[in-house]
Amino acid sequence: MTEASGEDGRAVQRETEQVVNEIAQGLRTLDDGTAWFSGLSLAGRQEVLREVGGYVMQAHITAADGCAGVARSGVKPTANPSVMICMDPPRYGFAKLPDDEHVKAFRVLVSVFAVADTRRRETECKGTCGHAWHHLPTAVEEP
Template sequence: MKEHEVKINKVAQSIISFEDGVKWFDSLESIELQYEVFKFTCLALLQSKPTKEKIHSAINNIPLKPTFTSVVLLNRFPLKEAIPKLERLPEGELRKSFISVLSLFKYCDTVRRNEECNGKCNHEWHNL
C-alpha cells in the first residue's frame, strides 16, 4: 500500500485522528498529490460497501456546514453520481470535498469492520 493509502485507512480506524488526517492532507506538497489522495479516498469509500442508509447517517456527521457544496452534492445525488461531481469542482472546493468523503469513508468503513469483518478479515487495510 502507498503511504497515503495507509494514512487514509489509519484515519478511518482512528489510529490517526480525523483532524490530524486533514492537517496531513493540507500539508501535502502539491495540489496534484492532494487530488491523488482525494481520488483514492473516493475509491476507498466506494469499496467500503456504502449503502444509501449508511451514507444518509454519515452525512449528518460531516464536520462541515450542510450548505457547503460537497455536502449538498452528497446529500442530493447517489454516491456514484456525486463523486464525479465532486471531482469536477474547482480547486478551492478540494479541501471541503476531501473532508466530506473522508468523513463518509470513516463511518462506512467502521460499520463494515464491525459488522462484516469483525476482526476476521484478511483485508490488508483493516490489519494495520
C-alpha cells in the same frame, strides 16, 4: 494537470491508504489528516480525492453512512461535497471541484469512509477479515 506516475504514484496511494485508514480506525485525527492533505500540491490533492472516492465506492456507502459522515466531518450539509455524497446515488468527481472545495471534500470523503468502513469491519469482516488495512497496528507509546 500533472499526474503522479510509476513509483511516485504508488507511494502517494500507499500513503493515502495509510492516512485514511488511520483516521477511520481512530489512530489519527481528522484534523491531522486534513493538515497532511492541505500540504499536498494541487495535483496531489486531486489524486488523493480520486483515491479516497474509490475507497468510498468500495465501502458500499449507504444514505445513512453519507449523512453520518457529513455530520462527523464538520462540513456544512449544504456545501457541495456534502450534497454530492448524500445524493442517491452519491455523486463522485470530487477532484473536479474548485480548489477551495478540496479540503471540505477530503473531510467529507474520509468521514463517510470511516462510518462505512467501521460498519463493515463490525459486520461483514468481523472475525474473518483478511484485509490488511483493517488490522493496522496501534501506536506504541514511548516509555
